[in-house]
Amino acid sequence: MASDLRLVEAVKATLGEEMARDESVVLYGEDVGVAGGVFRATDGLLDEFPNRVYDSPLGESGIVGAGVGLAAAGMRPVAEIQFQSFLYQGFAQLQQHASRLRSRSRGGFSCPITIRTPYGGGIHALEHHSESFESGFAHVPGLKVVIPSSPAEGKGLLAASIRDPDPVVFMEPTRLYRSLRESVPDDDHVIPLGEATVAEEGADVTVVAWGSMLQRTLSAVDDVDADVEVVNPRTIYPLDTDTITESVKKTGRCVVVHEAPETAGFGAEIVSRITETAFYHLEAPPERVTGYDVPVPMFAREDAYLPDEKRIAAGIRRAVET
């Protein structure tokens, strides 16, 4: 059985199912209780699980830090950070404690916390509501970084993240919350972390894209005179290098698309790995289509900042025509 759901509905359904499945799962964050979250991703869960959904006092360091304690005491905390840009306030707790509790206690403790956080541009939000810091989180050993690109992935990856024994930053693309509807399995649906998927098969060029950029890439492909293979990593860290490598070995060409700035973006890591694992199969220099190296502009200029179908198509052409 399956239901037609939007991403935000898939997230909510999964949270409810995971709470029903495991009584150590608790939900908390700013406005997640009575209001059901600013995107309504937790709407109704407080009524369903009265003692397991909490409105937090404001303060992201406090939210992440309390989660470390909850996890140490045997709970499975699922925290919402209202917008990813505010996770910077909790970054110290992520970096100094959540990510390394396991290693510094030599496995005596683990920190199975899931930080859900809406991210990315394209919804005309205020300043500090549109960033994509996946490469920053991926640069913290001990963390996992997961980004769904569809409602069904939202369910499968969130379930896997909550069940994972290590801390996960689960980044939900705001642009996809309500813009896309698809069939989502009703029953237990888990997508293992660390496994990429080939979203579209092709022979001429590999495009790696995630989050809302995946949808744009899939529609940009229609404007390109080439047989494009699109790889969706789903998990940013740990990255499924093998699937990307195999694809690039087949196509000999590669483009990485992301909305974060180019310099030290996760595209740099992917391109670097490809040069290590598939260098002699490359027929053209790898291309990157990304946000620019500027602070994300306010929304009046965000369309000029975010990679669109035109820029993505141009990047693919560069790779194919070289």
Added chain:
Amino acid sequence: MPRTTVAEFSVESLEILAPDGSVDEDLEPSLSEETLFDIYRTMRRARRLDERAVALQRRGELGTYAPGTGQEAAQVGSAAALAEDDWVVPAFREQAALLTRGASMGSILAYAMGLEEGAETSAEDRALPPAIPVGSQALHAVGIGWAQAIRDEDAAAIAYFGDGATSTGDVYEALNSAGAYGAHTVFLCQNNQYAISTPRENQTRAGTLAQKAVAAGIDGIQVDGNDALAVYEATQRALDQAREGNPVLVEALTYRRSMHTTSDDPRKYREEEEEVDWDRKDPIARFEAYLRGRGILTDERVEELAAEIEAELEDAVADARETAAEADPADMFEYAYAETPPWLERQAAASRGGGDADGE
């Protein structure tokens, strides 16, 4: 509209044992002779451990070490008040509190030798590893205390931090959210008068640190931190309140008699007269006088104890050296994740010299 007073506050201070060891009998807690002796014993163990650790550091066997000398009553008095299931969330100077809770001197020395083996605690130990980033750990005690509230359990968590930490946002968030969540948490602030070189009066204009609880809507109390009985009593009451979902901040007034760490030289920023003045208020001397007065301690018992501690220290140093000798560098890969990701496995193989970084 008139101006009215909508909030006022006061802060209580508790002292039971005077610096000369005389006791306020009305306030004296009824502790068994065994408990009293244990408190004394652990304070002595902690003091000798500090001395030995500093000596080992000076000859290059330990890395940086933060002595707790002078703060033994604040730590042992508070940790002794904990129930078996209660949790300790230490900063990095809590050797005395950890010894009270059963940690071994060997593990404390191993930590100072730069080995994670010395921080190898688990939920069974009811203690988190030491926390270096100042103030950050207070939030973990909130999470642990909140978990007890959610599960309707009796246990509580105690967070240790110092005067400097009360200036951090994390400590404010901790006090505030503990109140909002009804967490079973006690915050034990050891006001040892210095954050490295910065004296308490430069840290904040607040007249007491205990009053930082007021803004968070939780109870705060000041206690003579060099008086083990007062610290025990205040912590015991705070724990009782915390178990009911009412977190408490206890400010223990004490003095860091030694250096901040072995890399520090207090002569740069404080006068000897001040140190001498605090020597007179030493927590161990005072507690010893009290126990002698009650007939719990004799010269013979003190000598016996000193010999026991020396033997314990010898074993601990030997244990720590053995841990260091056996430490496998490859362990760093073992504990990064529950399951080592493939790319990390590749690095681990390369580090062993067995593989290379080429996926071809």
